[in-house]
Amino acid sequence: MTGSLVIAGLGPGSDAMVTPEVTGALARATDVVGYIPYVARIAPRAGLTLHASDNRVEMDRATAALRMAAEGRHVVVVSSGDPGVFAMASAVFEALEPHPEWHGLDIRVLPGITAMLAAAAAAGAPLGHDFCAINLSDNLKPFDLVLKRVRLAAEADFAMAFYNPRSKARPDQFGHVLEVLRAACAPERLVILARAVSTPEQALRVLPLCEVTPEMADMRTVVIVGSSATRRVGGWVYTPRSA
Amino acid sequence: MTGSLVIAGLGPGSDAMVTPEVTGALARATDVVGYIPYVARIAPRAGLTLHASDNRVEMDRATAALRMAAEGRHVVVVSSGDPGVFAMASAVFEALEPHPEWHGLDIRVLPGITAMLAAAAAAGAPLGHDFCAINLSDNLKPFDLVLKRVRLAAEADFAMAFYNPRSKARPDQFGHVLEVLRAACAPERLVILARAVSTPEQALRVLPLCEVTPEMADMRTVVIVGSSATRRVGGWVYTPRSA
Structure with a gap:
């Protein structure tokens, strides 16, 4: 089973600033991972597990997301704003670095409206x-x-x-x-x-x-x-x- | 009749990166103004006039958009990427500066995914x-x-x-x-x-x-x-x- 990891930007707050690309990735996800208030923006549905965690555990969160993707899950890590600007994308690549067995994973970064x-x-x-x-x-x-x-x-x-x-x-x-x-x-x-x-x-x-x-x-x-x-x-x- | 001017970012190219806020503004527009390839991304419809112009006439385009809004039209100026990053938003405010009669216009800038x-x-x-x-x-x-x-x-x-x-x-x-x-x-x-x-x-x-x-x-x-x-x-x- 081939999993995937998407690191997605939810924009600064308004749902009207979330791109269709990000909305589509969330619709296909089996797991959503992120800081509590960002995960709270995702509507629960059957087949989707929400993993909300505290702000101070970015590296643990990133590693857990990579592990789930390696196990075949379709994981979306949510960030506010753009995940590539002072947010989760760098943390995920940092967590990926010591795990060459995960370097071939299907990973995508979806930009968002940064603050x-x-x-x-x-x-x-x-x-x-x-x-x-x-x-x-x-x-x-x-x-x-x-x-x-x-x-x-x-x-x-x-x-x-x-x-x-x-x-x-x-x-x-x-x-x-x-x-x-x-x-x-x-x-x-x-x-x-x-x-x-x-x-x-x-x-x-x-x-x-x-x-x-x-x-x-x-x-x-x-x-x-x-x-x-x-x-x-x-x-x-x-x-x-x-x- | 009260017009409006929206300066909207279409993102770098993919429609999947256009925010719902921008899509909504385009659905309400009477006039869309912009550089030829960006206006070409907007689907024609009844009640909408498309005004495509060359890249070297930003100030003329901005002034024309402001004038139409002052006349009561609902104008959207489209930019690629984010209109606030090396794009049309600065040009519109520059064109607005010498026209105090337009300073009270309903103007909004809608961000986009910049390149x-x-x-x-x-x-x-x-x-x-x-x-x-x-x-x-x-x-x-x-x-x-x-x-x-x-x-x-x-x-x-x-x-x-x-x-x-x-x-x-x-x-x-x-x-x-x-x-x-x-x-x-x-x-x-x-x-x-x-x-x-x-x-x-x-x-x-x-x-x-x-x-x-x-x-x-x-x-x-x-x-x-x-x-x-x-x-x-x-x-x-x-x-x-x-x-």
Whole structure:
């Protein structure tokens, strides 16, 4: 029996942003694996087993999903947003690495709408020209590397999107990033704080850099910092194509 | 009569990557506006007027779309990929800027699967950690700025995605970018050349930097350059979460 593993992006929250490709993979799945709130988005049905687990066990979850696929199951690992952006796809390939017996498995990654692109769309087009995406969490990398990247991104005049800006376990990181930005950018540089985009709790704030405080971001916030050319038009924020 | 303007992303090519939100907006449209091959993807129906135009007239197209919305039409401007990434959303806001009489229009941007995320998914998870996106076209910005950004992105050890790497009118840019990368990165740095992702013509190549030549990219190619930590596992390429 030949199993399969699909790593699928559910988008930022709204079911209207889930691609038909992902919906089709879920309809064919025998097993859905993922973090509790993402698995909660999948409707139960006969023949489908839901495996919800805590956020801190990505590697265990990835290995379990690979094992089930090797046993002939049709497994979908669900991620919010795009699974290839600070999400489950890298964890699955990391879990695959020490298991050459699984390297021939039928594995596919299905992209989704990642949070920064949904946030950008809700605000206008702040990522309309060259930009970067940085995960501010230092769970798996040194925080000095994060600050170095922010410094160089400011020097390159990229627009920037920050994932995981702040959590209870990491209350101070976003403050340090703001200090680096304030040293490198004008006080009126535009910042978008986009919380829970595309869900009923969506909240969007646009502020100049000098008015942003660390408390304005939490785990559900994506922060977008414009380039030096990013500006407002009407109620919108956009980065011109000449930037 | 109140019109509306939606700027919608059709994804990289496959209809299975078009979100239901975008499909719904197209079903309600009275007018669809866009570059010829993107408008060709929309099925004609009674009550819908298709306005296809050449690629070099983005500002005219954006202004025409805004004018129709102001006249009470329900207009959808279609882009490939995500309209907020090197596409029509910035052009529409740029066209909106000198027309304060239109600033109150009902405008919405609907995100889509942008080419780099579809390409990354097809290859594995090369954008699984901090990354940047750079448009190599110098149609609207100086090429020195492109090279500066590539240099700083290499110093920051971002994975990188390049849009519009090479065209008939700009045959040399990608070669100059490769020179900058070769000066900054090891020869075995992994490069993905992803052409026409999610279409029947999809072609994916993975090569070390030292083997990449400018002729390998064209207008339909997205180029992804891994970070120093990006590696292969089985037939896949991924960037670990600790990178």
